[in-house]
Amino acid sequence: MSETLLTDTRHGVRVLTLNRPDRLNALNGDILAALNAAFDSLAAEDDVRAVLLTGAGRGFCAGADLMQITDSAPPRDLGIIIDKFYNPLVRKMRALPKPIVCAVNGVAAGAGMNLALAGDIIIANRSANFTQAFVRIGLLPDAGGTYFLPRLVGEARARAMAMLGETLSAAQAEQIGLVWKIFDDEVFAAEALTMAANLAAKPPLALAAMKQALNAAAGNGLDAQLDLERDLQRELGVTADFEEGVRAFLEKRPAVFKGK
Numbered sequence: 001m002s003e004t005l006l007t008d009t010r011h012g013v014r015v016l017t018l019n020r021p022d023r024l025n026a027l028n029g030d031i032l033a034a035l036n037a038a039f040d041s042l043a044a045e046d047d048v049r050a051v052l053l054t055g056a057g058r059g060f061c062a063g064a065d066l067m068q069i070t071d072s073a074p075p076r077d078l079g080i081i082i083d084k085f086y087n088p089l090v091r092k093m094r095a096l097p098k099p100i101v102c103a104v105n106g107v108a109a110g111a112g113m114n115l116a117l118a119g120d121i122i123i124a125n126r127s128a129n130f131t132q133a134f135v136r137i138g139l140l141p142d143a144g145g146t147y148f149l150p151r152l153v154g155e156a157r158a159r160a161m162a163m164l165g166e167t168l169s170a171a172q173a174e175q176i177g178l179v180w181k182i183f184d185d186e187v188f189a190a191e192a193l194t195m196a197a198n199l200a201a202k203p204p205l206a207l208a209a210m211k212q213a214l215n216a217a218a219g220n221g222l223d224a225q226l227d228l229e230r231d232l233q234r235e236l237g238v239t240a241d242f243e244e245g246v247r248a249f250l251e252k253r254p255a256v257f258k259g260k
């Protein structure tokens with residue numbers, strides 16, 4: 001695995017740490033390839049039941065590496081990089097049948113912010129901030145930004161964030177529902193791991209079904225969504241984990257879920 005992406009597995013959680021702290025973890029080809037490869041193998045790894053994505057140093061991710069972009073002479077076809085790295089990565093994150101916690105430990109800018117939005121639960125430390133920096137350099141939000149942002153915070157806020165490129169503090173991001181929770185900087189790493197480990201102990205098949213249903217809801221009408229919920233619930237209703245969950249409740253003990 002590349003040094004630009006640190007990987008570790010703890011308490012059933014695959015911890016992925018973007019590791020270019022001197023560049024605020026800006027995304028170059030190496031880190032993007034490593035991220036894509038990391039998400040390729042995750043679905044099949046039974047011992048990994050949740051993912052935690054975070055950054056090393058004082059930043060989460062400053063978006064595309066602008067130094068690398070300017071390595072090549074204009075005119076540049078940015079679509080090539082987007083097709084090769086960003087779009088597959090966002091699709092893999094959304095399709096992964098396991099929960100992804102994005103732990104934003106500092107600035108999240110441009111595609112760095114939008115990578116966080118592609119996760120399932122976004123948390124931040126108090127000194128984190130968020131900016132759709134694209135407009136400052138003459139680009140539009142990519143890596144799913146125009147899709148996720150309005151769904152998370154509403155059209156008005158999404159349009160203003162994209163067009164003005166202003167920076168939101170962690171507290172503002174929490175207030176508008178962009179992040180689930182914020183934590184003090186000193187306890188953030190521990191809280192993030194605790195949350196991901198908590199998810200890793202929950203019923204994996206139910207979490208996978210939730211992701212499937214919530215992903216589908218963005219394109220479904222109510223009838224199709226109700227049918228999908230019924231079909232998925234039918235599948236969950238015959239799992240050993242459902243039996244265990246009900247038995248554990250009745251026996252007043254914590255359930256032990258096995259993903260079966």
Ligand code: T3D
Nearest residue numbers: 022023024026062063064065066067078081109110111133
């Ligand atoms: O083909 C494609 O890849 C297309 C896809 C595009 C997707 C995008 O993400 S476009 C948006 C790209 N990102 C940006 O425009 C953000 C650029 N960075 C900033 O605006 C600021 O650095 C921040 C607001 C993120 C943080 O500001 P601050 O003051 O906390 O830190 P800083 O001093 O600006 O940055 C620290 C270092 O990181 C600095 O290097 P130095 O001077 O210490 O040697 C800076 O150059 C470097 N850095 C920050 N962002 C990037 C970067 N280096 C390369 N690429 C960056 N994106």
